[in-house]
Amino acid sequence: xxxxxxxxxxxxxAAAFRxxxxxxxxxxxxxxxxxxxxxxxxxNCLANWYREAAEASGVPLTKEEAREIVYxxxxxxxxxxxxxxxxEAQKTAFEANRPEE
Numbered sequence: 474x475x476x477x478x479x480x481x482x483x484x485x486x487a488a489a490f491r492x493x494x495x496x497x498x499x500x501x502x503x504x505x506x507x508x509x510x511x512x513x514x515x516x517n518c519l520a521n522w523y524r525e526a527a528e529a530s531g532v533p534l535t536k537e538e539a540r541e542i543v544y545x546x547x548x549x550x551x552x553x554x555x556x557x558x559x560x561e562a563q564k565t566a567f568e569a570n571r572p573e574e
Contacts, residue, residue: 494519498545501555510566519543 477485497503497516505515517540524539540548559567 494543494545497543501551504557504559504563506559506563506567510563510570513570516540516543 505517508515520536520539520543523542524534524536527534527539537548544551
């Protein structure tokens with residue numbers, strides 16, 4: 474692999490993140506609990522990581538502002554449009570696979 478500059482690496486990481494958000498936007502049928510059960514992270518985790526990165530750089534960002542960036546709309550609006558009640562199987566899997574805090 475060729476050596477990347479810091480700017481190139483940052484640009485490529487940002488592009489990959491934007492593509493991930495766009496992909497998740499097209500897959501609103503995939504619930505956060507499904508993501509958590511399969512991958513150990515969800516859209517809310519991405520928003521938390523985004524907020525933490527902003528704050529580490531001295532940029533204050535609220536939880537809701539970060540979620541709006543990740544969801545592409547206010548979180549409550551996304552929930553009303555796309556979120557379904559979790560099934561008992563999803564809840565059981567989540568409890569068995571819940572990440573350590």
